[in-house]
Amino acid sequence: MNLKELSAHLGLSPTTVSRALNGYPEVSETTRARVEKAAQALGYSPNARAQGLATGRARAIGHILPVSHQHEMVNPIFGDFVQGAAALYARHGYEVVISLVEDIKEEAAYRAIKARGNVDGIIVHGPRMADARIGLLQELNMPFVVHGRASDIHTPYSWLDTNNHRAFRRATDFLLDLGHRRIGLVNGLEFMDFAHRRRAGFEEALLARGLAPDPALMRSGEMTENYGFASADAMLSGAAPPTAFLVSSMIAAIGVRRAIQDRGLTMGRDVSVITHDDDLNYLRNGIDVPIFTASRSSVRQAGRLAAEMLMKLIEDRGLPPQTHLLEAELIIGSSTGPAPL
Structure with missing residues (x-):
C-alpha cells in the first residue's frame, strides 16, 4: 500500500495523512491516532528517505x-x-x-x-x-x-x-537473611557507572549488618564466563571461602556455577548464587522454574x-x-x- 491508497481508504488528503504520520502539530490527536491505526492495520510503511526530504530529518x-x-x-x-x-x-x-x-x-x-x-x-x-x-x-x-x-x-x-544500587542492596540483604556472612561479589568493571552503583549497594547492606566488606571477596572485571569461573575459583580456594556469590551478569554467573560444580559442590545447597540481568531473549534463566535467583530488569x-x-x-x-x-x-x-x- 502506498500513501495515495492509504489516503483514499481514510477519505483524507495525502498531505493530511503525511503530516499525521510525521508528527506535525497542526494535525489533531484524533486524526493522528486514526491514521496511525489504519497504517498499522493495512501494513503501510512510509518511505524513510521520502520522509527525510519532506521534514528535513534523517529518520x-x-x-x-x-x-x-x-x-x-x-x-x-x-x-x-x-x-x-x-x-x-x-x-x-x-x-x-x-x-x-x-x-x-x-x-x-x-x-x-x-x-x-x-x-x-x-x-x-x-x-x-x-x-x-x-x-x-x-x-x-x-x-x-x-x-x-x-x-x-x-x-x-x-x-x-x-536502580542498580537498590537491586544489589536488596539481593545482599536476601543472602544475609539466609544466614550468609561471607559473600563474594563478582562485579563488572567499576569505572562503569552501573558496576560502581552495584558495589555501593552491596557494601551498604554489609555495613548495615555490622559486617566489614572484605576486599578478598570482591572482584571487578569484564563479565565473561571465564571471568566468572576464575573469580569464583580463586575465592573458593581461600582459607575462608564465601558461602554465597552476588554476580553482575548471567554470563559470569554461568562461570561461577562451573567453579562450584568443579569442586563437587551443589549450587543452592553448598554455595548460593544471585545474578543480575537474567531476562535475556537468547539466554533464558530456566523454563518453568528459574535456575538462578536474580535481580531482574527487562x-x-x-x-x-x-x-x-x-x-x-x-x-x-x-x-x-x-x-x-x-x-x-x-x-x-x-x-x-x-x-x-
Missing part, C-alpha cells in the same frame, strides 16, 4: 558502541535493548544506524555524525563514571538519551537507568522506554532533560538456600 537513530580492550559492549544485553527499541523506531518510520568505534576515537565519530546529519538522535551506551560523551553531545546540540547514568556528571541530561523494556524518550526529544527540541529510573524485581530460583552450618 534514523544512532547507536555508537565503543570497541575497547577494557570492556565489550557488543553482547546479548545490547541485542535485547535494540530489539526493544526497534519496534518503536519502525512504527515512527526511523531506521537504526549502528557504529562500532574505538573508544579513543569516539569524539571524532560523534562530530562526524553531527556534520553528516545522518541521524536525528543518539542512544549512549555503557556510561562511565565521568563520561565525556555527555558534554560533547550537549555541545553538539544533538538529542540523546543515556542508557545508564554517569555519577560524576552533574549537569542535567536525559537518561534511563535501572532490557527490552529499557530499550523501548529509551526510544520513546528520544522520540519526544527529537519531536520537541524545547523539552527539558527526561529521566526514568526502573526498579529491578528479585526472582527466586533454585540457586540460593540457607548458609551451610
Whole structure:
C-alpha cells in the first residue's frame, strides 16, 4: 500500500495523512491516532528517505558502541535493548544506524555524525563514571538519551537507568537473611557507572549488618564466563571461602556455577548464587522454574522506554532533560538456600 491508497481508504488528503504520520502539530490527536491505526492495520510503511526530504530529518537513530580492550559492549544485553527499541523506531518510520568505534576515537565519530546529519538522535551506551560523551553531545546540540547514568556528571541530561544500587542492596540483604556472612561479589568493571552503583549497594547492606566488606571477596572485571569461573575459583580456594556469590551478569554467573560444580559442590545447597540481568531473549534463566535467583530488569523494556524518550526529544527540541529510573524485581530460583552450618 502506498500513501495515495492509504489516503483514499481514510477519505483524507495525502498531505493530511503525511503530516499525521510525521508528527506535525497542526494535525489533531484524533486524526493522528486514526491514521496511525489504519497504517498499522493495512501494513503501510512510509518511505524513510521520502520522509527525510519532506521534514528535513534523517529518520534514523544512532547507536555508537565503543570497541575497547577494557570492556565489550557488543553482547546479548545490547541485542535485547535494540530489539526493544526497534519496534518503536519502525512504527515512527526511523531506521537504526549502528557504529562500532574505538573508544579513543569516539569524539571524532560523534562530530562526524553531527556534520553528516545522518541521524536525528543518539542512544549512549555503557556510561562511565565521568563520561565525556555527555558534554560533547550537549555541545553538539544533538538529542540523546543515556542508557545508564554517569555519577560524576552533574549537569542535567536525559537518561534511563535501572536502580542498580537498590537491586544489589536488596539481593545482599536476601543472602544475609539466609544466614550468609561471607559473600563474594563478582562485579563488572567499576569505572562503569552501573558496576560502581552495584558495589555501593552491596557494601551498604554489609555495613548495615555490622559486617566489614572484605576486599578478598570482591572482584571487578569484564563479565565473561571465564571471568566468572576464575573469580569464583580463586575465592573458593581461600582459607575462608564465601558461602554465597552476588554476580553482575548471567554470563559470569554461568562461570561461577562451573567453579562450584568443579569442586563437587551443589549450587543452592553448598554455595548460593544471585545474578543480575537474567531476562535475556537468547539466554533464558530456566523454563518453568528459574535456575538462578536474580535481580531482574527487562532490557527490552529499557530499550523501548529509551526510544520513546528520544522520540519526544527529537519531536520537541524545547523539552527539558527526561529521566526514568526502573526498579529491578528479585526472582527466586533454585540457586540460593540457607548458609551451610
